[in-house]
Amino acid sequence: MDKMESTRDRLIQLLAENGDAYISGQALSEAIGISRNAVWKQMKELEKDGYQIEAKPRIGYRITKFPDKISSNTLKWGLETEWIGKTIIHHPSVDSTQAIGHQSARDGAPHGTIIVADEQTGGRGRMNRDWHSAKGKGMWLSLILRPKIPPTHAAQLTLLTATVLAEVLDQYDSINPSIKWPNDILINEKKTAGILTEMQAEQDQIQYILIGIGLNVNQTKDDLHQDIQSKATSLRIETDNEFSIKNIIQELLVAFEKSFDNYIEQGFLPIKKKWESYGFKMGKDIVIKTFKDIWRAPFLGISDDGALCTESKQGKSISLYSAEIEWFDE
Numbered sequence: 001m002d003k004m005e006s007t008r009d010r011l012i013q014l015l016a017e018n019g020d021a022y023i024s025g026q027a028l029s030e031a032i033g034i035s036r037n038a039v040w041k042q043m044k045e046l047e048k049d050g051y052q053i054e055a056k057p058r059i060g061y062r063i064t065k066f067p068d069k070i071s072s073n074t075l076k077w078g079l080e081t082e083w084i085g086k087t088i089i090h091h092p093s094v095d096s097t098q099a100i101g102h103q104s105a106r107d108g109a110p111h112g113t114i115i116v117a118d119e120q121t122g123g124r125g126r127m128n129r130d131w132h133s134a135k136g137k138g139m140w141l142s143l144i145l146r147p148k149i150p151p152t153h154a155a156q157l158t159l160l161t162a163t164v165l166a167e168v169l170d171q172y173d174s175i176n177p178s179i180k181w182p183n184d185i186l187i188n189e190k191k192t193a194g195i196l197t198e199m200q201a202e203q204d205q206i207q208y209i210l211i212g213i214g215l216n217v218n219q220t221k222d223d224l225h226q227d228i229q230s231k232a233t234s235l236r237i238e239t240d241n242e243f244s245i246k247n248i249i250q251e252l253l254v255a256f257e258k259s260f261d262n263y264i265e266q267g268f269l270p271i272k273k274k275w276e277s278y279g280f281k282m283g284k285d286i287v288i289k290t291f292k293d294i295w296r297a298p299f300l301g302i303s304d305d306g307a308l309c310t311e312s313k314q315g316k317s318i319s320l321y322s323a324e325i326e327w328f329d330e
């Protein structure tokens with residue numbers, strides 16, 4: 001980081017930490033070690049970049065609006081959470097936020113740390129698939145959790161994440177999300193988000209869980225990679241509107257914290273009910289393909305450990321963990 005950049009970052013950080021309160025030019029100049037005139041010049045530069053700054057003579061400065069661009073500071077400003085997003089690691093471009101997440105977690109990053117990137121050059125999906133993550137087009141984020149729950153309950157947190165994401169998207173006009181088991185978010189039957197959960201645990205204790213969320217936001221149809229064009233979508237394609245990725249991240253963090261705290265207090269049942277209210281094909285027939293068999297049976301819901309509840313070929317209740325499901329139309 002060069003001198004100019006660090007001065008500017010420090011200034012934004014101080015103003016952001018102060019929230020709605022004013023901070024005097026004198027205090028800023030002393031904290032950063034530059035003249036008051038230099039502080040004033042920096043403010044003018046920030047305004048050129050889309051920050052709105054209120055300057056009151058003899059009282060000081062405060063930021064009244066951050067630009068829409070994603071950074072650790074813009075995400076933290078106005079984020080009303082207790083523990084999530086207190087540490088935010090933002091990179092313009094990374095291989096995968098999951099890779100950074102694992103490293104940060106091993107280095108001791110706290111519960112609630114967020115890693116977010118504008119672009120991923122090696123984004124990863126479930127089953128070793130690629131996850132296309134074009135610059136500025138979507139939310140590419142990983143979340144480090146250190147929950148005090150048994151490792152066998154980890155899948156519940158993936159289901160919780162899918163439910164929170166569905167609820168956040170549901171608040172937007174003309175978006176009716178559903179969740180395709182185990183944790184794809186669909187809009188109009190096309191995938192708009194996916195979740196990848198990875199865990200480091202000992203037999204009876206979780207060291208950390210890394211939840212990676214990819215949400216297609218502002219892609220047009222042409223922006224979507226050819227491989228996925230027929231089965232994927234974005235919020236923009238579905239609504240004809242562009243969305244603020246920064247706002248979506250903030251909404252997601254607030255909703256996630258609330259839901260996680262509730263889960264720790266009340267257990268999985270409320271999440272399970274919500275998940276099922278969004279469940280794609282809930283109560284309907286699906287085609288189940290295992291290694292050796294294929295049959296049609298009703299999708300009855302999810303179990304406490306994240307399995308899909310259905311019936312065997314012979315009509316007996318069963319739970320499936322890794323079957324390939326075909327979600328055909330009636």
Ligand code: BTN
Nearest residue numbers: 096123124125126141194212214
């Ligand atoms: C899937 O549906 O297969 C899961 C996709 C998960 C993608 C996200 S984007 C942020 C995080 N970093 C990654 O490399 N993958 C996850």
